[in-house]
Amino acid sequence: MNKFAFVDCTTVDQALAELKDGAVIKAGGIDLLDLMKDGIVTPPKLVNIRNVSSLRxxxxxxxxxxxxxxxxxxxxxxxxxxxxxxxxxxxxAGHAATPQIRNMATLGGNLTQRPRCWYFRSSDFDCKKKGAGSDECHAHEGENQYHAVMNNSTCAMVHPSSTAVPLLAMNAQVEITSKRGKRSVPISEFYVPPEKSLINETVLQTGEIITGIFVPAPESGTRSAYQKYGEKESFDWPLADAGIVLVMEGERCRKAAVVMGVAAPTPIRSQAAEAVLTGATINEATARAAAKAAMQGATPLSQNGFKVQLFQTAIYRTILLAAGQMQRDPSAIG
Ligand SMILES: Cc1cc2nc3c(=O)[nH]c(=O)nc-3n(C[C@H](O)[C@H](O)[C@H](O)COP(=O)(O)OP(=O)(O)OC[C@H]3O[C@@H](n4cnc5c(N)ncnc54)[C@H](O)[C@@H]3O)c2cc1C
Structure with missing residues (x-):
């Protein structure tokens, strides 16, 4: 691990003043410290915002x-x-990681944690995302069983944040503050796909801090659910997940949001699945049809075709959970 300075801040202004010359924000520190220990990032200074009470x-x-x-x-x-x-x-939030991590992990850090790809997260590999002269995505030809099954032609990393999934389905806004002032970004525009930038995963610029997240009040009749599926009961990221928001009028769905997190480099909404649900009665048949529609554009790699099926299961069962027609699936993880 590189040597670094550590600055404890108690106000946003103090933190903003310290964010220069390569300094980075530390919140819970879980992802940041992992990346530092693995030599993937080497910041000269950590700006600890954990004691900024106005951000709680x-x-x-x-x-x-x-x-x-x-x-x-x-x-x-x-x-x-x-x-x-x-x-x-x-x-x-309640099924991410482990109880110990959930006690430390902050929402801002969870939304901004770096993507999952074992080539990106290993100092033994260069890749085009690391910008060190390599033009390769090793996952395309290599071990790719956990990688993206959609939007994966430039870089096959997967988006890591479980909370981003419902927040996208709920049209949340991210408030960002810098010395220049505040701006509010819809979460649908917060994440940057690799086709736009291989270096920046979000629109956050140097010197900016997330200072709030706002979720508009749900319309009457709204029901929602999130489930994740994977190899381990706990202590792991999902291989497939789904966040569903339904605005119901009796049995009929008036509006739907269907979001997947670990399908692609950024969290994505499926308009095809939402079109199947909108105006329909929610039952197993419509839920399965929506799940199938969601995966129609999938482009699985050599070893991750199983994720296409797993996503369909995650989506249809989470639609039924949101609609109150199924209990939480005992085979969901977390
Ligand atoms: C075994 C294991 C399993 C896990 N499983 C899951 C899972 O299922 N789902 C899931 O979502 N996560 C999972 N995680 C990841 C974990 O939830 C994240 O590492 C954690 O949420 C990061 O939050 P933090 O506060 O520690 O962020 P930090 O590590 O402090 O920061 C992460 C990044 O966010 C930036 N940052 C933090 N706060 C701000 C802010 N206010 N403004 C701007 N930038 C900011 C930092 O500069 C840094 O780049 C898992 C982790 C482990 C170790």
């Missing part, structure tokens, strides 16, 4: 949910109003 807190009000970026995954999962009105977010 969860407020559910009439207009929606105001989340501080330092809210931990445990806090999100245990919050009664999030469990009741934004269930998919409570599901995603």
């Amino acid at each position: 807190g969860i407020t559910a009000s009439k207009d929606g949910l105001h989340l501080g970026p330092l809210a931990t995954l445990s806090e999100l999962a245990a919050h009664p109003e999030i469990q009741r009105d934004y269930s998919a977010l409570a599901d995603a």
Whole structure:
């Protein structure tokens, strides 16, 4: 691990003043420290924002949910109003990683953690994403069983954040602050696909901090759920996941959002699946049809075709869970 300076901040202004000359923000530190220990990033200075009290807190009000970026995954999962009105977010936060990690991991850090790809995360490999002169994506020809099954032609990394999935389905906004002021970015525009940049995974620029996440209040009749599937019961990222938001009028679905996280380099909505559900009665047949539609554009690699089936299972069962027609699937993980 490289030598680095460590600065403890108690205000956003102090943190902004320290964010220069390659310094990076440290929140819970889980992903950042992993990357430093593996030699993938070597920042000269960590700006610790964990003691900035104005970045904490969860407020559910009439207009929606105001989340501080330092809210931990445990806090999100245990919050009664999030469990009741934004269930998919409570599901995603409460089934990520492990209980110990959820106590440390912050929402801002969870949304901004780096992607999963064992070539990217190993210092033994250069690849085009690392920008060190290599023009290869090793996953294309190499070991790719955990890699992306959609939008994977430039880089086959997978998006890692479970909470981004329901937040995209719920049309959340990310508040970003810099010395120049504040801007608000819809989460649908927050993530940058590798075709636009292989270096930046989000629109965050040097000197910017996420200072809030806002989720608009759900329309009446809204129900939502998130589930993830994978190899291990706990202590692991998913191989397939689904975040579903349904606006119901009786048995009929008036509006739907179907989002997948680990299918592609960025979290993606499936308009094809949403079109199947919109106006339909939700039952096993429509849920399965939507799941099939979601995976129609899949481009699996040599070893990850199984994920296409796993995603269909994740999507149809999570649609039924959101609609209240199925209990949480015992074979879902986390
Ligand atoms: C075994 C294991 C299993 C896991 N499983 C899952 C899983 O299933 N689902 C899942 O979602 N995650 C999973 N994780 C990842 C874990 O949840 C993340 O590492 C954690 O959420 C990161 O949060 P943090 O606060 O520790 O971020 P940090 O490590 O402190 O920061 C991560 C990145 O975010 C940036 N950052 C942090 N806060 C801000 C801010 N306010 N503004 C701007 N930038 C910021 C940092 O500069 C850094 O680049 C798993 C981790 C492990 C070790």
